[in-house]
Amino acid sequence: xxxxxAKSARRCHQVCRSSAGxxxxxxxVGYYNGKCTNTSANVEDIVKSVVHTEFLTDPTIxxxxxxxxxxxxxxxxxxxxxxxxGPNTEKTAAPNLSVRGYGVIDAVKSALEKQCGIGIVSCADxxxxxxxxxxFLGGGRFYNVTSGRRDGLISIAAEAVxxxxxxxxxxxxSINVFANLGLNVSDMVxxxxxxxxxxxxxxxxxxxxxxxxxxxxxxPTMDPVLLKTLQGTCIxxxxxxxxxxxxxxxxxxxTFDNSxxxxxxxxxxxxxxxxxxxxxxxxxxxxxSFASNxxxxxxxxxxxxxxxxxxxxxxxxxxxxxxxxxxTNAALxxxxxxxx
Numbered sequence: 001x002x003x004x005x006a007k008s009a010r011r012c013h014q015v016c017r018s019s020a021g022x023x024x025x026x027x028x029v030g031y032y033n034g035k036c037t038n039t040s041a042n043v044e045d046i047v048k049s050v051v052h053t054e055f056l057t058d059p060t061i062x063x064x065x066x067x068x069x070x071x072x073x074x075x076x077x078x079x080x081x082x083x084x085x086g087p088n089t090e091k092t093a094a095p096n097l098s099v100r101g102y103g104v105i106d107a108v109k110s111a112l113e114k115q116c117g118i119g120i121v122s123c124a125d126x127x128x129x130x131x132x133x134x135x136f137l138g139g140g141r142f143y144n145v146t147s148g149r150r151d152g153l154i155s156i157a158a159e160a161v162x163x164x165x166x167x168x169x170x171x172x173x174s175i176n177v178f179a180n181l182g183l184n185v186s187d188m189v190x191x192x193x194x195x196x197x198x199x200x201x202x203x204x205x206x207x208x209x210x211x212x213x214x215x216x217x218x219x220p221t222m223d224p225v226l227l228k229t230l231q232g233t234c235i236x237x238x239x240x241x242x243x244x245x246x247x248x249x250x251x252x253x254x255t256f257d258n259s260x261x262x263x264x265x266x267x268x269x270x271x272x273x274x275x276x277x278x279x280x281x282x283x284x285x286x287x288x289s290f291a292s293n294x295x296x297x298x299x300x301x302x303x304x305x306x307x308x309x310x311x312x313x314x315x316x317x318x319x320x321x322x323x324x325x326x327x328t329n330a331a332l333x334x335x336x337x338x339x340x
Contacts, residue, residue, distance in 0.1 A: 031125075031147035036116035043147075044129060046115055050108045051133040059254055062138035063198030064100040069131040069309070070194065071099055072124075074181070075163045077312020079152030079319060080123035085326040086155075093160035098201065102326075104130060109325050123325035124149035128309045135305070138197055138256035143302035145309065150319030153328050167204035167271050171280045174273055181311045183304070189277055189286040190304040193297060195246040196260035197253070202234030202242050205271050210236050221275055223267040230270070246270050257298070261291035 032043035054061050072082040075090055082090045083105060090096055105126055112121045125147045136142045165177050178188040208219040209231050218227055226248060233242050245253040248268050252259035260274075265287060269275030277283040290297035320329050 028146055028148060029144045032116075032121060035120055037120070038115050038117070041115040043112060043116060043121055046111050047108050047126065047129040048133050050111050051104065051130050052137065054104050054107065055134065055137050059138075060198075061101060061104055062134040062254060062256065063194070065104060065127075065131050065134045066194050067198065068099055068101045068105070069127050069305070070191070071096055071160070071164060072127055073308050073311050074165070074177075075160050076152055076154065077314070078124055078128060078149055078309050079312070079314050080127060080149075080322070080325060081152040081155040082160075083123055083127075083325045084152075084155035084328065086331075088157045089155040090157060090160040091155070093157040093164075095164040095166075096160055101130075105325055118323060119321045122149050122151050122319075122321050124151050124313070126325070131305070135256055135301070138254065140256035141298040141302045143306060145306065148313075148315065150314040150316060151322045151325075151328075152314060152319055153330075165273075167200065167273075168207070169273050171273065171276045171283060175282070181308065183308060183311075185282055186286050186300070187304045187307060189283050189290075190297070190300045191308060192273065192277060193258075193260055193290060193301060195271070195274060196258070197256055198246050199243040200246055200270055202230075202238075202244065205230075205244075206234050206236075208272055209234055219272070219275070221267055221279065222269075226268045226270075244270055246274065258290050258294040261287050261297065265291050 036043065051061070051065075068082065069078070071090075072078055072080060075081060082096065082099070083102065085091065091099070091102075105123065108126050108130060109121075109123060112126070128145050128147070128149070132143060132145050163177075165174055169177070174188060174192075175185055178184070178191070183191070208222060209227065210216075210218060212219040222230075229248075230244055233244050247253045247260045248263055248270065249259045261278075263269065264274050264278040267275065267278075269278060278287045290300070323329055323332055
């Protein structure tokens with residue numbers, strides 16, 4: 001759907017729908033074609049080049065940039081609000097303190113400004129395009145992304161604290177949180193499948209190892225070998241918050257595939273919600289489907305993350321195209337001259 005004039009501008013809540021009730025993908029594929037001042041420059045190729053270079057140095061940017069998109073889109077929609085610096089911004093909220101990838105987004109922004117000119121590509125679109133690139137680099141399916149988002153002007157830490165799903169969230173609460181974004185149960189399971197790459201801190205699941213539901217005992221649904229392994233990583237009363245791979249398959253922990261679903265079917269989920277989606281009757285059918293067919297998971301993930309990328313986006317004249325991803329343009333404006 002092409003962005004037209006100001007009179008048609010709006011902020012889409014959940015997924016935009018036509019008068020006939022049909023879902024519309026907000027923005028358009030190839031939105032930036034021909035929009036660079038250097039007409040030979042291709043925005044998506046530039047993003048691909050920068051992200052690929054970063055990936056060769058640090059393959060763990062795969063889960064980092066996927067998580068960055070998730071944490072951005074969950075709060076105020078996909079508007080790059082998570083990138084804004086300053087006191088009490090989303091970036092400072094406890095759930096976001098371990099979010100990484102900001103430097104990669106800045107590197108992409110810098111490269112685009114040099115090739116395309118200032119104020120052409122939004123930081124919100126860069127997050128979406130960069131996440132697509134790492135999914136593909138990690139072994140996932142390439143998918144087309146829509147562009148045309150604008151950057152938000154507001155970022156509030158308290159909203160991130162309240163709005164981001166907690167590590168210990170139940171399946172029921174997770175279904176509700178995703179539903180608030182216009183995403184269904186299948187979308188939720190699919191997107192949680194992003195845990196096929198990345199890590200979790202011990203503090204996120206330590207209760208499952210020692211005091212599940214305040215019983216003073218471990219979670220009985222956890223595989224005993226995994227339990228012993230994780231107890232060795234996450235020592236009770238340790239002052240160090242260690243990390244563990246979300247996908248316990250050592251051959252696949254940084255590969256974007258369906259290994260995670262096979263693991264949780266074997267009771268090897270690390271986070272509580274990981275294990276619960278394999279046990280709950282509302283979600284275990286989807287888990288089984290993905291565990292048995294990698295192609296089905298990769299295809300569904302591509303569809304679901306594009307759907308997430310359309311959540312609550314800003315369109316002209318709302319928002320702006322930031323000059324720096326960490327600041328609103330007003331914050332960068334020079335101070336007026338002192339009075340004479």
